[in-house]
Amino acid sequence: MTALYYTLGVLIFAVTIMASIGLHEFGHLIPAKRFGGKVTQWFVGFGPTVWSKRIGETEYGIKAIPLGGYVKIVGMLPPGKGEQSGNPDEDLRVRKSNTGMFTQLISDARAAEWEHIGPEDRDRLFYRRPWWQKVVVMSGGPMVNLAIAFFLFWGVFATVGQVVDATAEPVVAEVVPCIVPADEDGRVCSAEELDNNPTPAAAAGLKPGDRFVSFNGEPVTDWTQMQKAIRANDNETATIVVDRDGEQLTLDATTSVQPRPLDGDSATLTPVGFLGVLPELTPVYETGGPIYTAQQMGTMTVDVVESLAQLPVKVYGVGKAIIGLQERDPNGPVSVVGGGRIAGEVASHDEFPLKDKLVSLVMLIAGFNLFVGLFNFIPLLPLDGGHIAGALYEGLRRAWARVRGLPDPGYVDVAKLLPIAYVMGLAMLLMGVVLIIGDIVVPLHLTS
Structure with a gap:
């Protein structure tokens, strides 16, 4: 029975996290479509496609590796300077050969972005959207995670409450x-x-x-x-x-x-x-409504931001724990694998009544959503915050040009930041791998 409860806890955590990822991507997809953009793909996971179905112009599906998700919004990257064919408006060709590693990376990314874009898509390209629409679209994903966290925390605080003393x-x-x-x-x-x-x-x-x-x-x-x-x-x-x-x-x-x-x-x-x-x-509980929940999430946000600032150091500590150089910090970060293990232990714990198990699982899922939402607001590509920062810069630059009576400086070319995105993506991949290995080799437990 304990093994059954453990498996049930892991499945509940996995399904709810996957649902959160899917809703995050809908947070991008829905406003993008409302603003007239073209979204060709909505997927949960990466790697080989397990299932997909096309509805209208968008393919919805599930992929084999459940470690994230994405939506494909057409026209995220503008063509670079000198990459037009001479059309005074704009054509849809991009240069495919450059000298210099970073220049070639950027050019290859543009080519891949524009490979399946036709003239009929010209007015639907994402980079041509007003800056504020870009902010809304890119903020939609992490805001969904924060909203999920808010309603889950609110549900707990309004009914069971949280322990404030004993x-x-x-x-x-x-x-x-x-x-x-x-x-x-x-x-x-x-x-x-x-x-x-x-x-x-x-x-x-x-x-x-x-x-x-x-x-x-x-x-x-x-x-x-x-x-x-x-x-x-x-x-x-x-x-x-x-x-x-x-x-x-x-x-x-x-x-x-x-x-x-x-x-x-x-x-x-x-x-x-x-x-x-x-x-x-005997624990003393405190209950509250939406204002109380917002206040508590404000405190949690400060803690999460501090943790994000220390994340590389903490992940390095997990790496040292893996090879036996130190004990793993019981308050350190975990991957979704570690979160699943903790959820399984909560569900199978003999001394936890059912109510406490449910509350613990809800709080765990809410905490993951809060972390994911705030993490995605980091103003670096490939995270949503990098696109948000680019759109805000575009809006400020254009407003400043209007105030000074200067020509419109045009769209911000986020493709120029792709080298940073590649470095950031590699760092995220490495940290994710270390945490997953740590959660398998030196896992954290409820009794840690």
């Missing part, structure tokens, strides 16, 4: 097995420490799930009261009554004075009585 209950969640210095909390105890230096709680026989009833005869009603009583007990023996599975047990525990941080001040240690238990935490 209330400590007078119930034992964990018994610390041995006494370790405060600055080493969480360290695994050695066999010698387990035998010779157990915590008072471990020595007294306290167990996870025990609910404190009284401490030295004083009834216990909350964790704060229990914590104060422990700290004030110094090195004395205390009589503790606990409720264990409906039965009250009396235990004797001799607390030990240990330097511990008080009131969240980790820099200052104060000697206090120490028992060695961690309380059970």
Whole structure:
């Protein structure tokens, strides 16, 4: 059954991510068609075609490698200077031979772009669209991802809410097995420490799930009261009554004075009585509507932008983890493969109730959409943000020429930025490969 749930979680994640990619591409296709552009292809995935169907002038389909998608909008690249045949308006031929590697790359790209364009397409070419239409078309894709993220987050925040705090209950969640210095909390105890230096709680026989009833005869009603009583007990023996599975047990525990941080001040240690238990935490949820969701997404956006700025360094860290030079950062990036594995673990986790599984999957999918949307706004080709930046520059350049009474400078030739696009595309490919290998060789888990 666990394997079935794991597979179901992976499939849910994969299908929803593919649907998000398809909707992203529709975010480009729909406004492009509305503005009179010609869209010849809409595909999810890359590589060999698995299925396709032509509707009107557009071919819709699925390809074998589900790692992205694309739409083919006719006329993205204008013909370069000197590449016309002499027609005062414009013909549809581009030069196919140049000297210089980058010049040849640009020319080859133009040739491929214009190979299937005929005279009847002249007024539908994308580069001839007004700059603001280009911005709308190229922003449409990532805006769809942000909209998906918004509605998914909103659905969770408006119903379940998100955890903003936790209330400590007078119930034992964990018994610390041995006494370790405060600055080493969480360290695994050695066999010698387990035998010779157990915590008072471990020595007294306290167990996870025990609910404190009284401490030295004083009834216990909350964790704060229990914590104060422990700290004030110094090195004395205390009589503790606990409720264990409906039965009250009396235990004797001799607390030990240990330097511990008080009131969240980790820099200052104060000697206090120490028992060695961690309380059970009850999460405190906060709900909200669309404004609350927008505020939370604003905070998330700042975090994502900071992560994007550090992405190459973090991916390099994943590469080092693959060859065993360091541990993988549990807060580092993952690929869609890693996201699928996490979704599978969420769905198959025995201790998660169904509601928590659904919420976790929805939040995971929303987070991926938020990341994809913001990533695509990076103002570099081949990302959507590169085309948006080119269109905005075109609009500013033309407006400045009008203000100064100068001739119209014409369209911005994004083809000149193709060398940057090739470098950026190669970098994205390499980072994607590293993350996928990392998610297979040194995967992150829920317990990381």
